[in-house]
Amino acid sequence: MLDVRTIFHEPSVPDHPRGAQVLARFPDAERVEVPSHQQVPGLYGNPGGVQDWIRNKRQVLVLGEKKSLSARPNGRSADFIAPSTSNGCAMACAYCYVPRRKGYANPITVFVNVDRIARYLEGHVRRQGPKPQPNQCDPVDWVYDVGENGDCSVDALVSDNVRDLVDLFGRLDGAKASFATKFVNRDLLGWEPHGGTRVRFSLMPAERARLLDLRTTPVAERIAAIDDFVAAGYEVHLNLSPVVVHEGWQEEWRELLRQVADGVGPAARAQLAAEIIFLTHHEGLHEVNLGWHPQAEEWLWRPDLQEPKRSQSGQDNVRYRAAWKARWVQQLREMVAEELPGCRIRYAF
Numbered sequence: 001m002l003d004v005r006t007i008f009h010e011p012s013v014p015d016h017p018r019g020a021q022v023l024a025r026f027p028d029a030e031r032v033e034v035p036s037h038q039q040v041p042g043l044y045g046n047p048g049g050v051q052d053w054i055r056n057k058r059q060v061l062v063l064g065e066k067k068s069l070s071a072r073p074n075g076r077s078a079d080f081i082a083p084s085t086s087n088g089c090a091m092a093c094a095y096c097y098v099p100r101r102k103g104y105a106n107p108i109t110v111f112v113n114v115d116r117i118a119r120y121l122e123g124h125v126r127r128q129g130p131k132p133q134p135n136q137c138d139p140v141d142w143v144y145d146v147g148e149n150g151d152c153s154v155d156a157l158v159s160d161n162v163r164d165l166v167d168l169f170g171r172l173d174g175a176k177a178s179f180a181t182k183f184v185n186r187d188l189l190g191w192e193p194h195g196g197t198r199v200r201f202s203l204m205p206a207e208r209a210r211l212l213d214l215r216t217t218p219v220a221e222r223i224a225a226i227d228d229f230v231a232a233g234y235e236v237h238l239n240l241s242p243v244v245v246h247e248g249w250q251e252e253w254r255e256l257l258r259q260v261a262d263g264v265g266p267a268a269r270a271q272l273a274a275e276i277i278f279l280t281h282h283e284g285l286h287e288v289n290l291g292w293h294p295q296a297e298e299w300l301w302r303p304d305l306q307e308p309k310r311s312q313s314g315q316d317n318v319r320y321r322a323a324w325k326a327r328w329v330q331q332l333r334e335m336v337a338e339e340l341p342g343c344r345i346r347y348a349f
């Protein structure tokens, strides 16, 4: 997954314990000091960089400090989006929204001041008090998404940031961490989550994943890991996303749900829930993808099925046409009810 050759870092990073730890983990990497993790000359904003899309993800790390900390209210998958301890990703899903913000390169950036982020989160949880009523995120706990801008299972290959968060939420009453992942990192099975972390394994039909989820763990292995993560003390949910519509998509998704039904034991089934997210796409990302993975765009860029939509965060996206999508969402809900009875759908859109 990673063969780190170059580490761009802010000047303060070597003096920070977590920064020093990451630098020591990759002793042969060239170190390049940069003024800010957002200003890496030659990496971001370099249209030529799209040709090195995968190479940058495998060979480059960026280290810096997260300056402003806030937990953003969310209300869909989580009650709050936690301040990130990283962004970017070493995997390369063609539909990934993370690079829409970064442009032309999207390697992992690790924030080394995780101690400050953890203190902030602890205070934030304390200020909430008990959750007044159940909601779609969780019946009891406040849920904090700790992996909005990357994949925590891969981040755990780089630093102990994710482990620190899992430990933190294992100790905190009334709150849990949550992250979606497409990578099975069995190191996490040796940690002690104590039910304080929800891992959402992202699934899509294997045939589609082979083309669209590049560098990720094969879907069958993700399903096979579910029981192990539940046994290790994680809550495990399904992140059924993105649903990519094409002729025959329903049969593929039914087959996937059957694979889950066959592959998951009673303990995992008893706690299982799912979220369903249909693909949204973006013209800028479409252009970037044409530069490195044009076959993916034959599936993702479907103007005959899609229409413009402004996202919650103000981005001009495209999504499947509303009336058709409403019908497809309902079809998939019904399929989950038939193939995985008892699996609650936390939300679908």
Ligand code: SF4
Binding pocket: 088, 089, 090, 091, 092, 093, 095, 096, 097, 098, 149, 150, 151, 181, 182
């Ligand atoms: S695993 Fe997630 S963050 Fe990484 S490339 Fe895929 S969608 Fe993006």
